[in-house]
Amino acid sequence: MNFPNSSSTNPPQFSVLTESDKRSLHFAALEILRRTGIRFHHAGALEMLAQAGAFISDGNLVKFPSRMVEDAISTVPSRIIMCDRSGEAGVFLEGNHANFGTGSDCLNLLDPGSGERRKFTKQDLIDGYHLCDALPNIDFVMSLGIPEDVDPDLTYNVQMALMLEHTVKPLVFVTEDRASCQRAIDMAAAVVGGIDALRETQHILLYSEPSSPLQQSDTAIDKLLLMAEVELPVVHSPAPLMGGTGPITMASGLAMSIAEIMSSMVVHQMRNPGAPFVFGAGLHHMDMRAAQICYASPEFQLTKSAIAEMGRWYSMPTWGYAGCTDAKVLDGQAALEALLSVIMARFCGSNLVHDVGYMESGLTCSFEMIVLTDELIQLADHMMKGIEINTDSLMLDEIDEVGPGGHFLNTPGTLSRFRDFWYPALLDRNLRSTWLDNGGTTLEERLRDKVQNIIAEHHVEPIGKDAKRGIEKILARAS
Numbered sequence: 001m002n003f004p005n006s007s008s009t010n011p012p013q014f015s016v017l018t019e020s021d022k023r024s025l026h027f028a029a030l031e032i033l034r035r036t037g038i039r040f041h042h043a044g045a046l047e048m049l050a051q052a053g054a055f056i057s058d059g060n061l062v063k064f065p066s067r068m069v070e071d072a073i074s075t076v077p078s079r080i081i082m083c084d085r086s087g088e089a090g091v092f093l094e095g096n097h098a099n100f101g102t103g104s105d106c107l108n109l110l111d112p113g114s115g116e117r118r119k120f121t122k123q124d125l126i127d128g129y130h131l132c133d134a135l136p137n138i139d140f141v142m143s144l145g146i147p148e149d150v151d152p153d154l155t156y157n158v159q160m161a162l163m164l165e166h167t168v169k170p171l172v173f174v175t176e177d178r179a180s181c182q183r184a185i186d187m188a189a190a191v192v193g194g195i196d197a198l199r200e201t202q203h204i205l206l207y208s209e210p211s212s213p214l215q216q217s218d219t220a221i222d223k224l225l226l227m228a229e230v231e232l233p234v235v236h237s238p239a240p241l242m243g244g245t246g247p248i249t250m251a252s253g254l255a256m257s258i259a260e261i262m263s264s265m266v267v268h269q270m271r272n273p274g275a276p277f278v279f280g281a282g283l284h285h286m287d288m289r290a291a292q293i294c295y296a297s298p299e300f301q302l303t304k305s306a307i308a309e310m311g312r313w314y315s316m317p318t319w320g321y322a323g324c325t326d327a328k329v330l331d332g333q334a335a336l337e338a339l340l341s342v343i344m345a346r347f348c349g350s351n352l353v354h355d356v357g358y359m360e361s362g363l364t365c366s367f368e369m370i371v372l373t374d375e376l377i378q379l380a381d382h383m384m385k386g387i388e389i390n391t392d393s394l395m396l397d398e399i400d401e402v403g404p405g406g407h408f409l410n411t412p413g414t415l416s417r418f419r420d421f422w423y424p425a426l427l428d429r430n431l432r433s434t435w436l437d438n439g440g441t442t443l444e445e446r447l448r449d450k451v452q453n454i455i456a457e458h459h460v461e462p463i464g465k466d467a468k469r470g471i472e473k474i475l476a477r478a479s
Contacts, residue, residue, distance in 0.1 A: 011386040014347035016305045022313045025306075028255035029262055033064040038214050038263040042221035045267045052270060062263070069262050072269040078315040080233050080276045082140065082170035083201035085191060085463070091139050091170045093233075093278065093317035096308075096349025100322060100342075100377050101140035102132060103355035104159075104174045104207065106365035109145055110329070112451045117328075117364060120145030125159065127455045129166035131367055134458040137377040138370065140170040142207070142354055145365050157478055160184040161471045164191045166460050171204045172235075172354065178222035181206065183474050185230060190470030191463050195230065202276065205233040205352070210260045212240035216267075224264060228271040235278035235319045235352065236264035241293060242285035250283070250303055257281035258310060278352060279311035280319020293361045295324045296337035305348035312349070320350025323373030324358035330368050330444055334359060338369065339376050346380040368447035371454075375426050382422040426450065 017025070039060050040046050050056050055063040079094035091099045109120050112127075128144045143159040150158045156175040163171050164187055171188070175181045188204045189195045198204070206227050208220050220236070227234040238260040240246025246253045261279060268277050283303040284293045294300055304320050311318035322345035327334035345353045355362070357370040398413045408414050426446050428435055441449075463471075 011384045012347060014305065014344075015309060016302050016348075017309045022310060025251070025254055025258060025310060026313075028251075029258035030064075030066045030069060032214075032255060032259040033069060033262060034066065035063070036214065036259075037061045037063040038210075038216060038260070040216045040221065040263075040267075041218045042216060044225070045216070045221050048267060048270050064263065064266065068266055072262070072266045073314055073316075075269050075273040076265065076277050076314070076316050077274060078317070080202060080205075080278070080317050082205065082233070083203055084170055085164070085168040085203060085461075087192070087197075087201050091352070093351040096312065096351075098320070098346050098350060098353050099139040100345070100353045100356055100373070101138060101169075101172060102128075102142045102144055102370060103324065103358045103362065103365070104142040104144065104172075106145045106358065106363060108360070108364040110359065110364060110366040110368070112367045112448060112455070115329070119148040120365075121149050122147045122158070122162070125162050126166050128365070128367060128370075129163055130458050130460055131370060131451060131454050133167040133169060133460050134454045135371065135374040137374045137381075138169070138356065140172055140205075140352070140354075141167050142172045143174060144357070151479065154475065154478055156180050157183050157187070157475060160187055161475060164188060164471065165463055165468070168461055170202075172207055172352070173204055174207050175223065177219045178226050180478075181223045181226055183478055185226075185232065187471045187474050190474070191467045199231050202233055205235065205278070207354075208234065208236050210236065210238045210264060212238050212245040212260060213256060214260065216263065221267065224268055225271045228268045228275040231272060231275050233276035233278060233317075234268070235280045236261070236268070237278075237280040237282060237319050239282040239284070242283065242299075243288065244286045246283065248285075250299060250306070253283045253285075254281075254303060254306055254310075257283050257307070277316065278319050279307070279314060279316040280352070281307050282321060283307065292326075294326060295321070295355070295358065295361050296326050296341065301340065301344045304350065305344060308348040308350040311351075318349075318351045320345050320348070320353040321355045322350075322353045323356030323369065323376070324362070325369070326359075326361050328360050328364070330359075330366055330372070330447070334366075334369060335372065335443070338373050339379075342373060342376045342380045343383065346377075346384050367451045368444065371447050371450050372426070372443075375424060379422060379424070 081089050082091035084090040108117050132138045132141045189198045192198050208223050211217050224236050238257050242253045308318045322341040323338050325334040325337040356373045357365045359366050395413050
């Protein structure tokens, strides 16, 4: 039977900005760049900008003609494909395709055995990278934490070396200056077969930031320009705090964030037109009662959605946040806020969605939170399938065959399709008696067990001996 006007699956849609809103934010950002300007604490960038026609006053205050910004927008690639260590495509930064990964540089870890809040160690990083390598819905890996048993001057390069060795997944890295960034690039090149292979696979992406409000530091621009030179992707993401380092309204915070992104993008594209650049900002607000950043506020869900929409409007890959919470332990608040952030990330379609596992407003990491979010991502993915409306899914012939008073338990349609529904691995749907027979465990206990099992049993494909020696030599020279 042919059903007229049938359609395929239509995933749920979500939008916070109208077309008029996007134009207004764009023009507001251009006006900030024209009238107020950005301070660049980088001599090379100032020289480039002056030669290109920017207006520079008071030593380092740069004001941008609109044509400089719009010219740069036109050269940014609309998609980036990041490969895993073996060269297989793993992360697709395009359209509204969401890819999830961890965060970086937490000071503390909730110990996966005792639950104690303590400092990270080098072994914790290794365990965390193995955990992420094993989880099917964690698409990329960031550094997770700052180990206290590593020379502080080598922290970022040790993180990079361990990530390259202990997961095959695409990497997002952080680093302190151009020299450290160059070492990270050199280590990644040693692992994948040289700088040309690294450019081809786009295995690594740098995360860096402007200094809100409206400043670009010398070291941040150094790293930004280096990534442009080697044609590797970068997100130079402002993180203004509304009411602190940013204006108090979401509209004004968005306008300033976009201006900061655009100032970064202009110098990046001047250095190498067409180099891969990701559009992103983390626009939080300050909870004035606690003087604390908010990762799970409804306002942050709206601003990160608006940033994703603006990035797509500019035809650029986008940066986002999910799997993070302001809770201090893995409790009901943490689970609720993780689910909210994951669903919003899927609905708004950010491409590179980081901070999975963040707790305590980014001060602490939880391996159990990473595992929980892995399951919540799968839940959200099933929601995003939407409802399939077509001749096969309407099943009018089967309804007619069963008729009034029958049942569908053993019909061909049920037998062929019941596995299409989502079946959780960690969330429990059993009868109470079955749950008790299985040990009557809480979600927290099941998460802890899974973390410990993966750490004990998962093995990562090793890097080659030459690559290992190459990384060791780079670290030795740095020390």
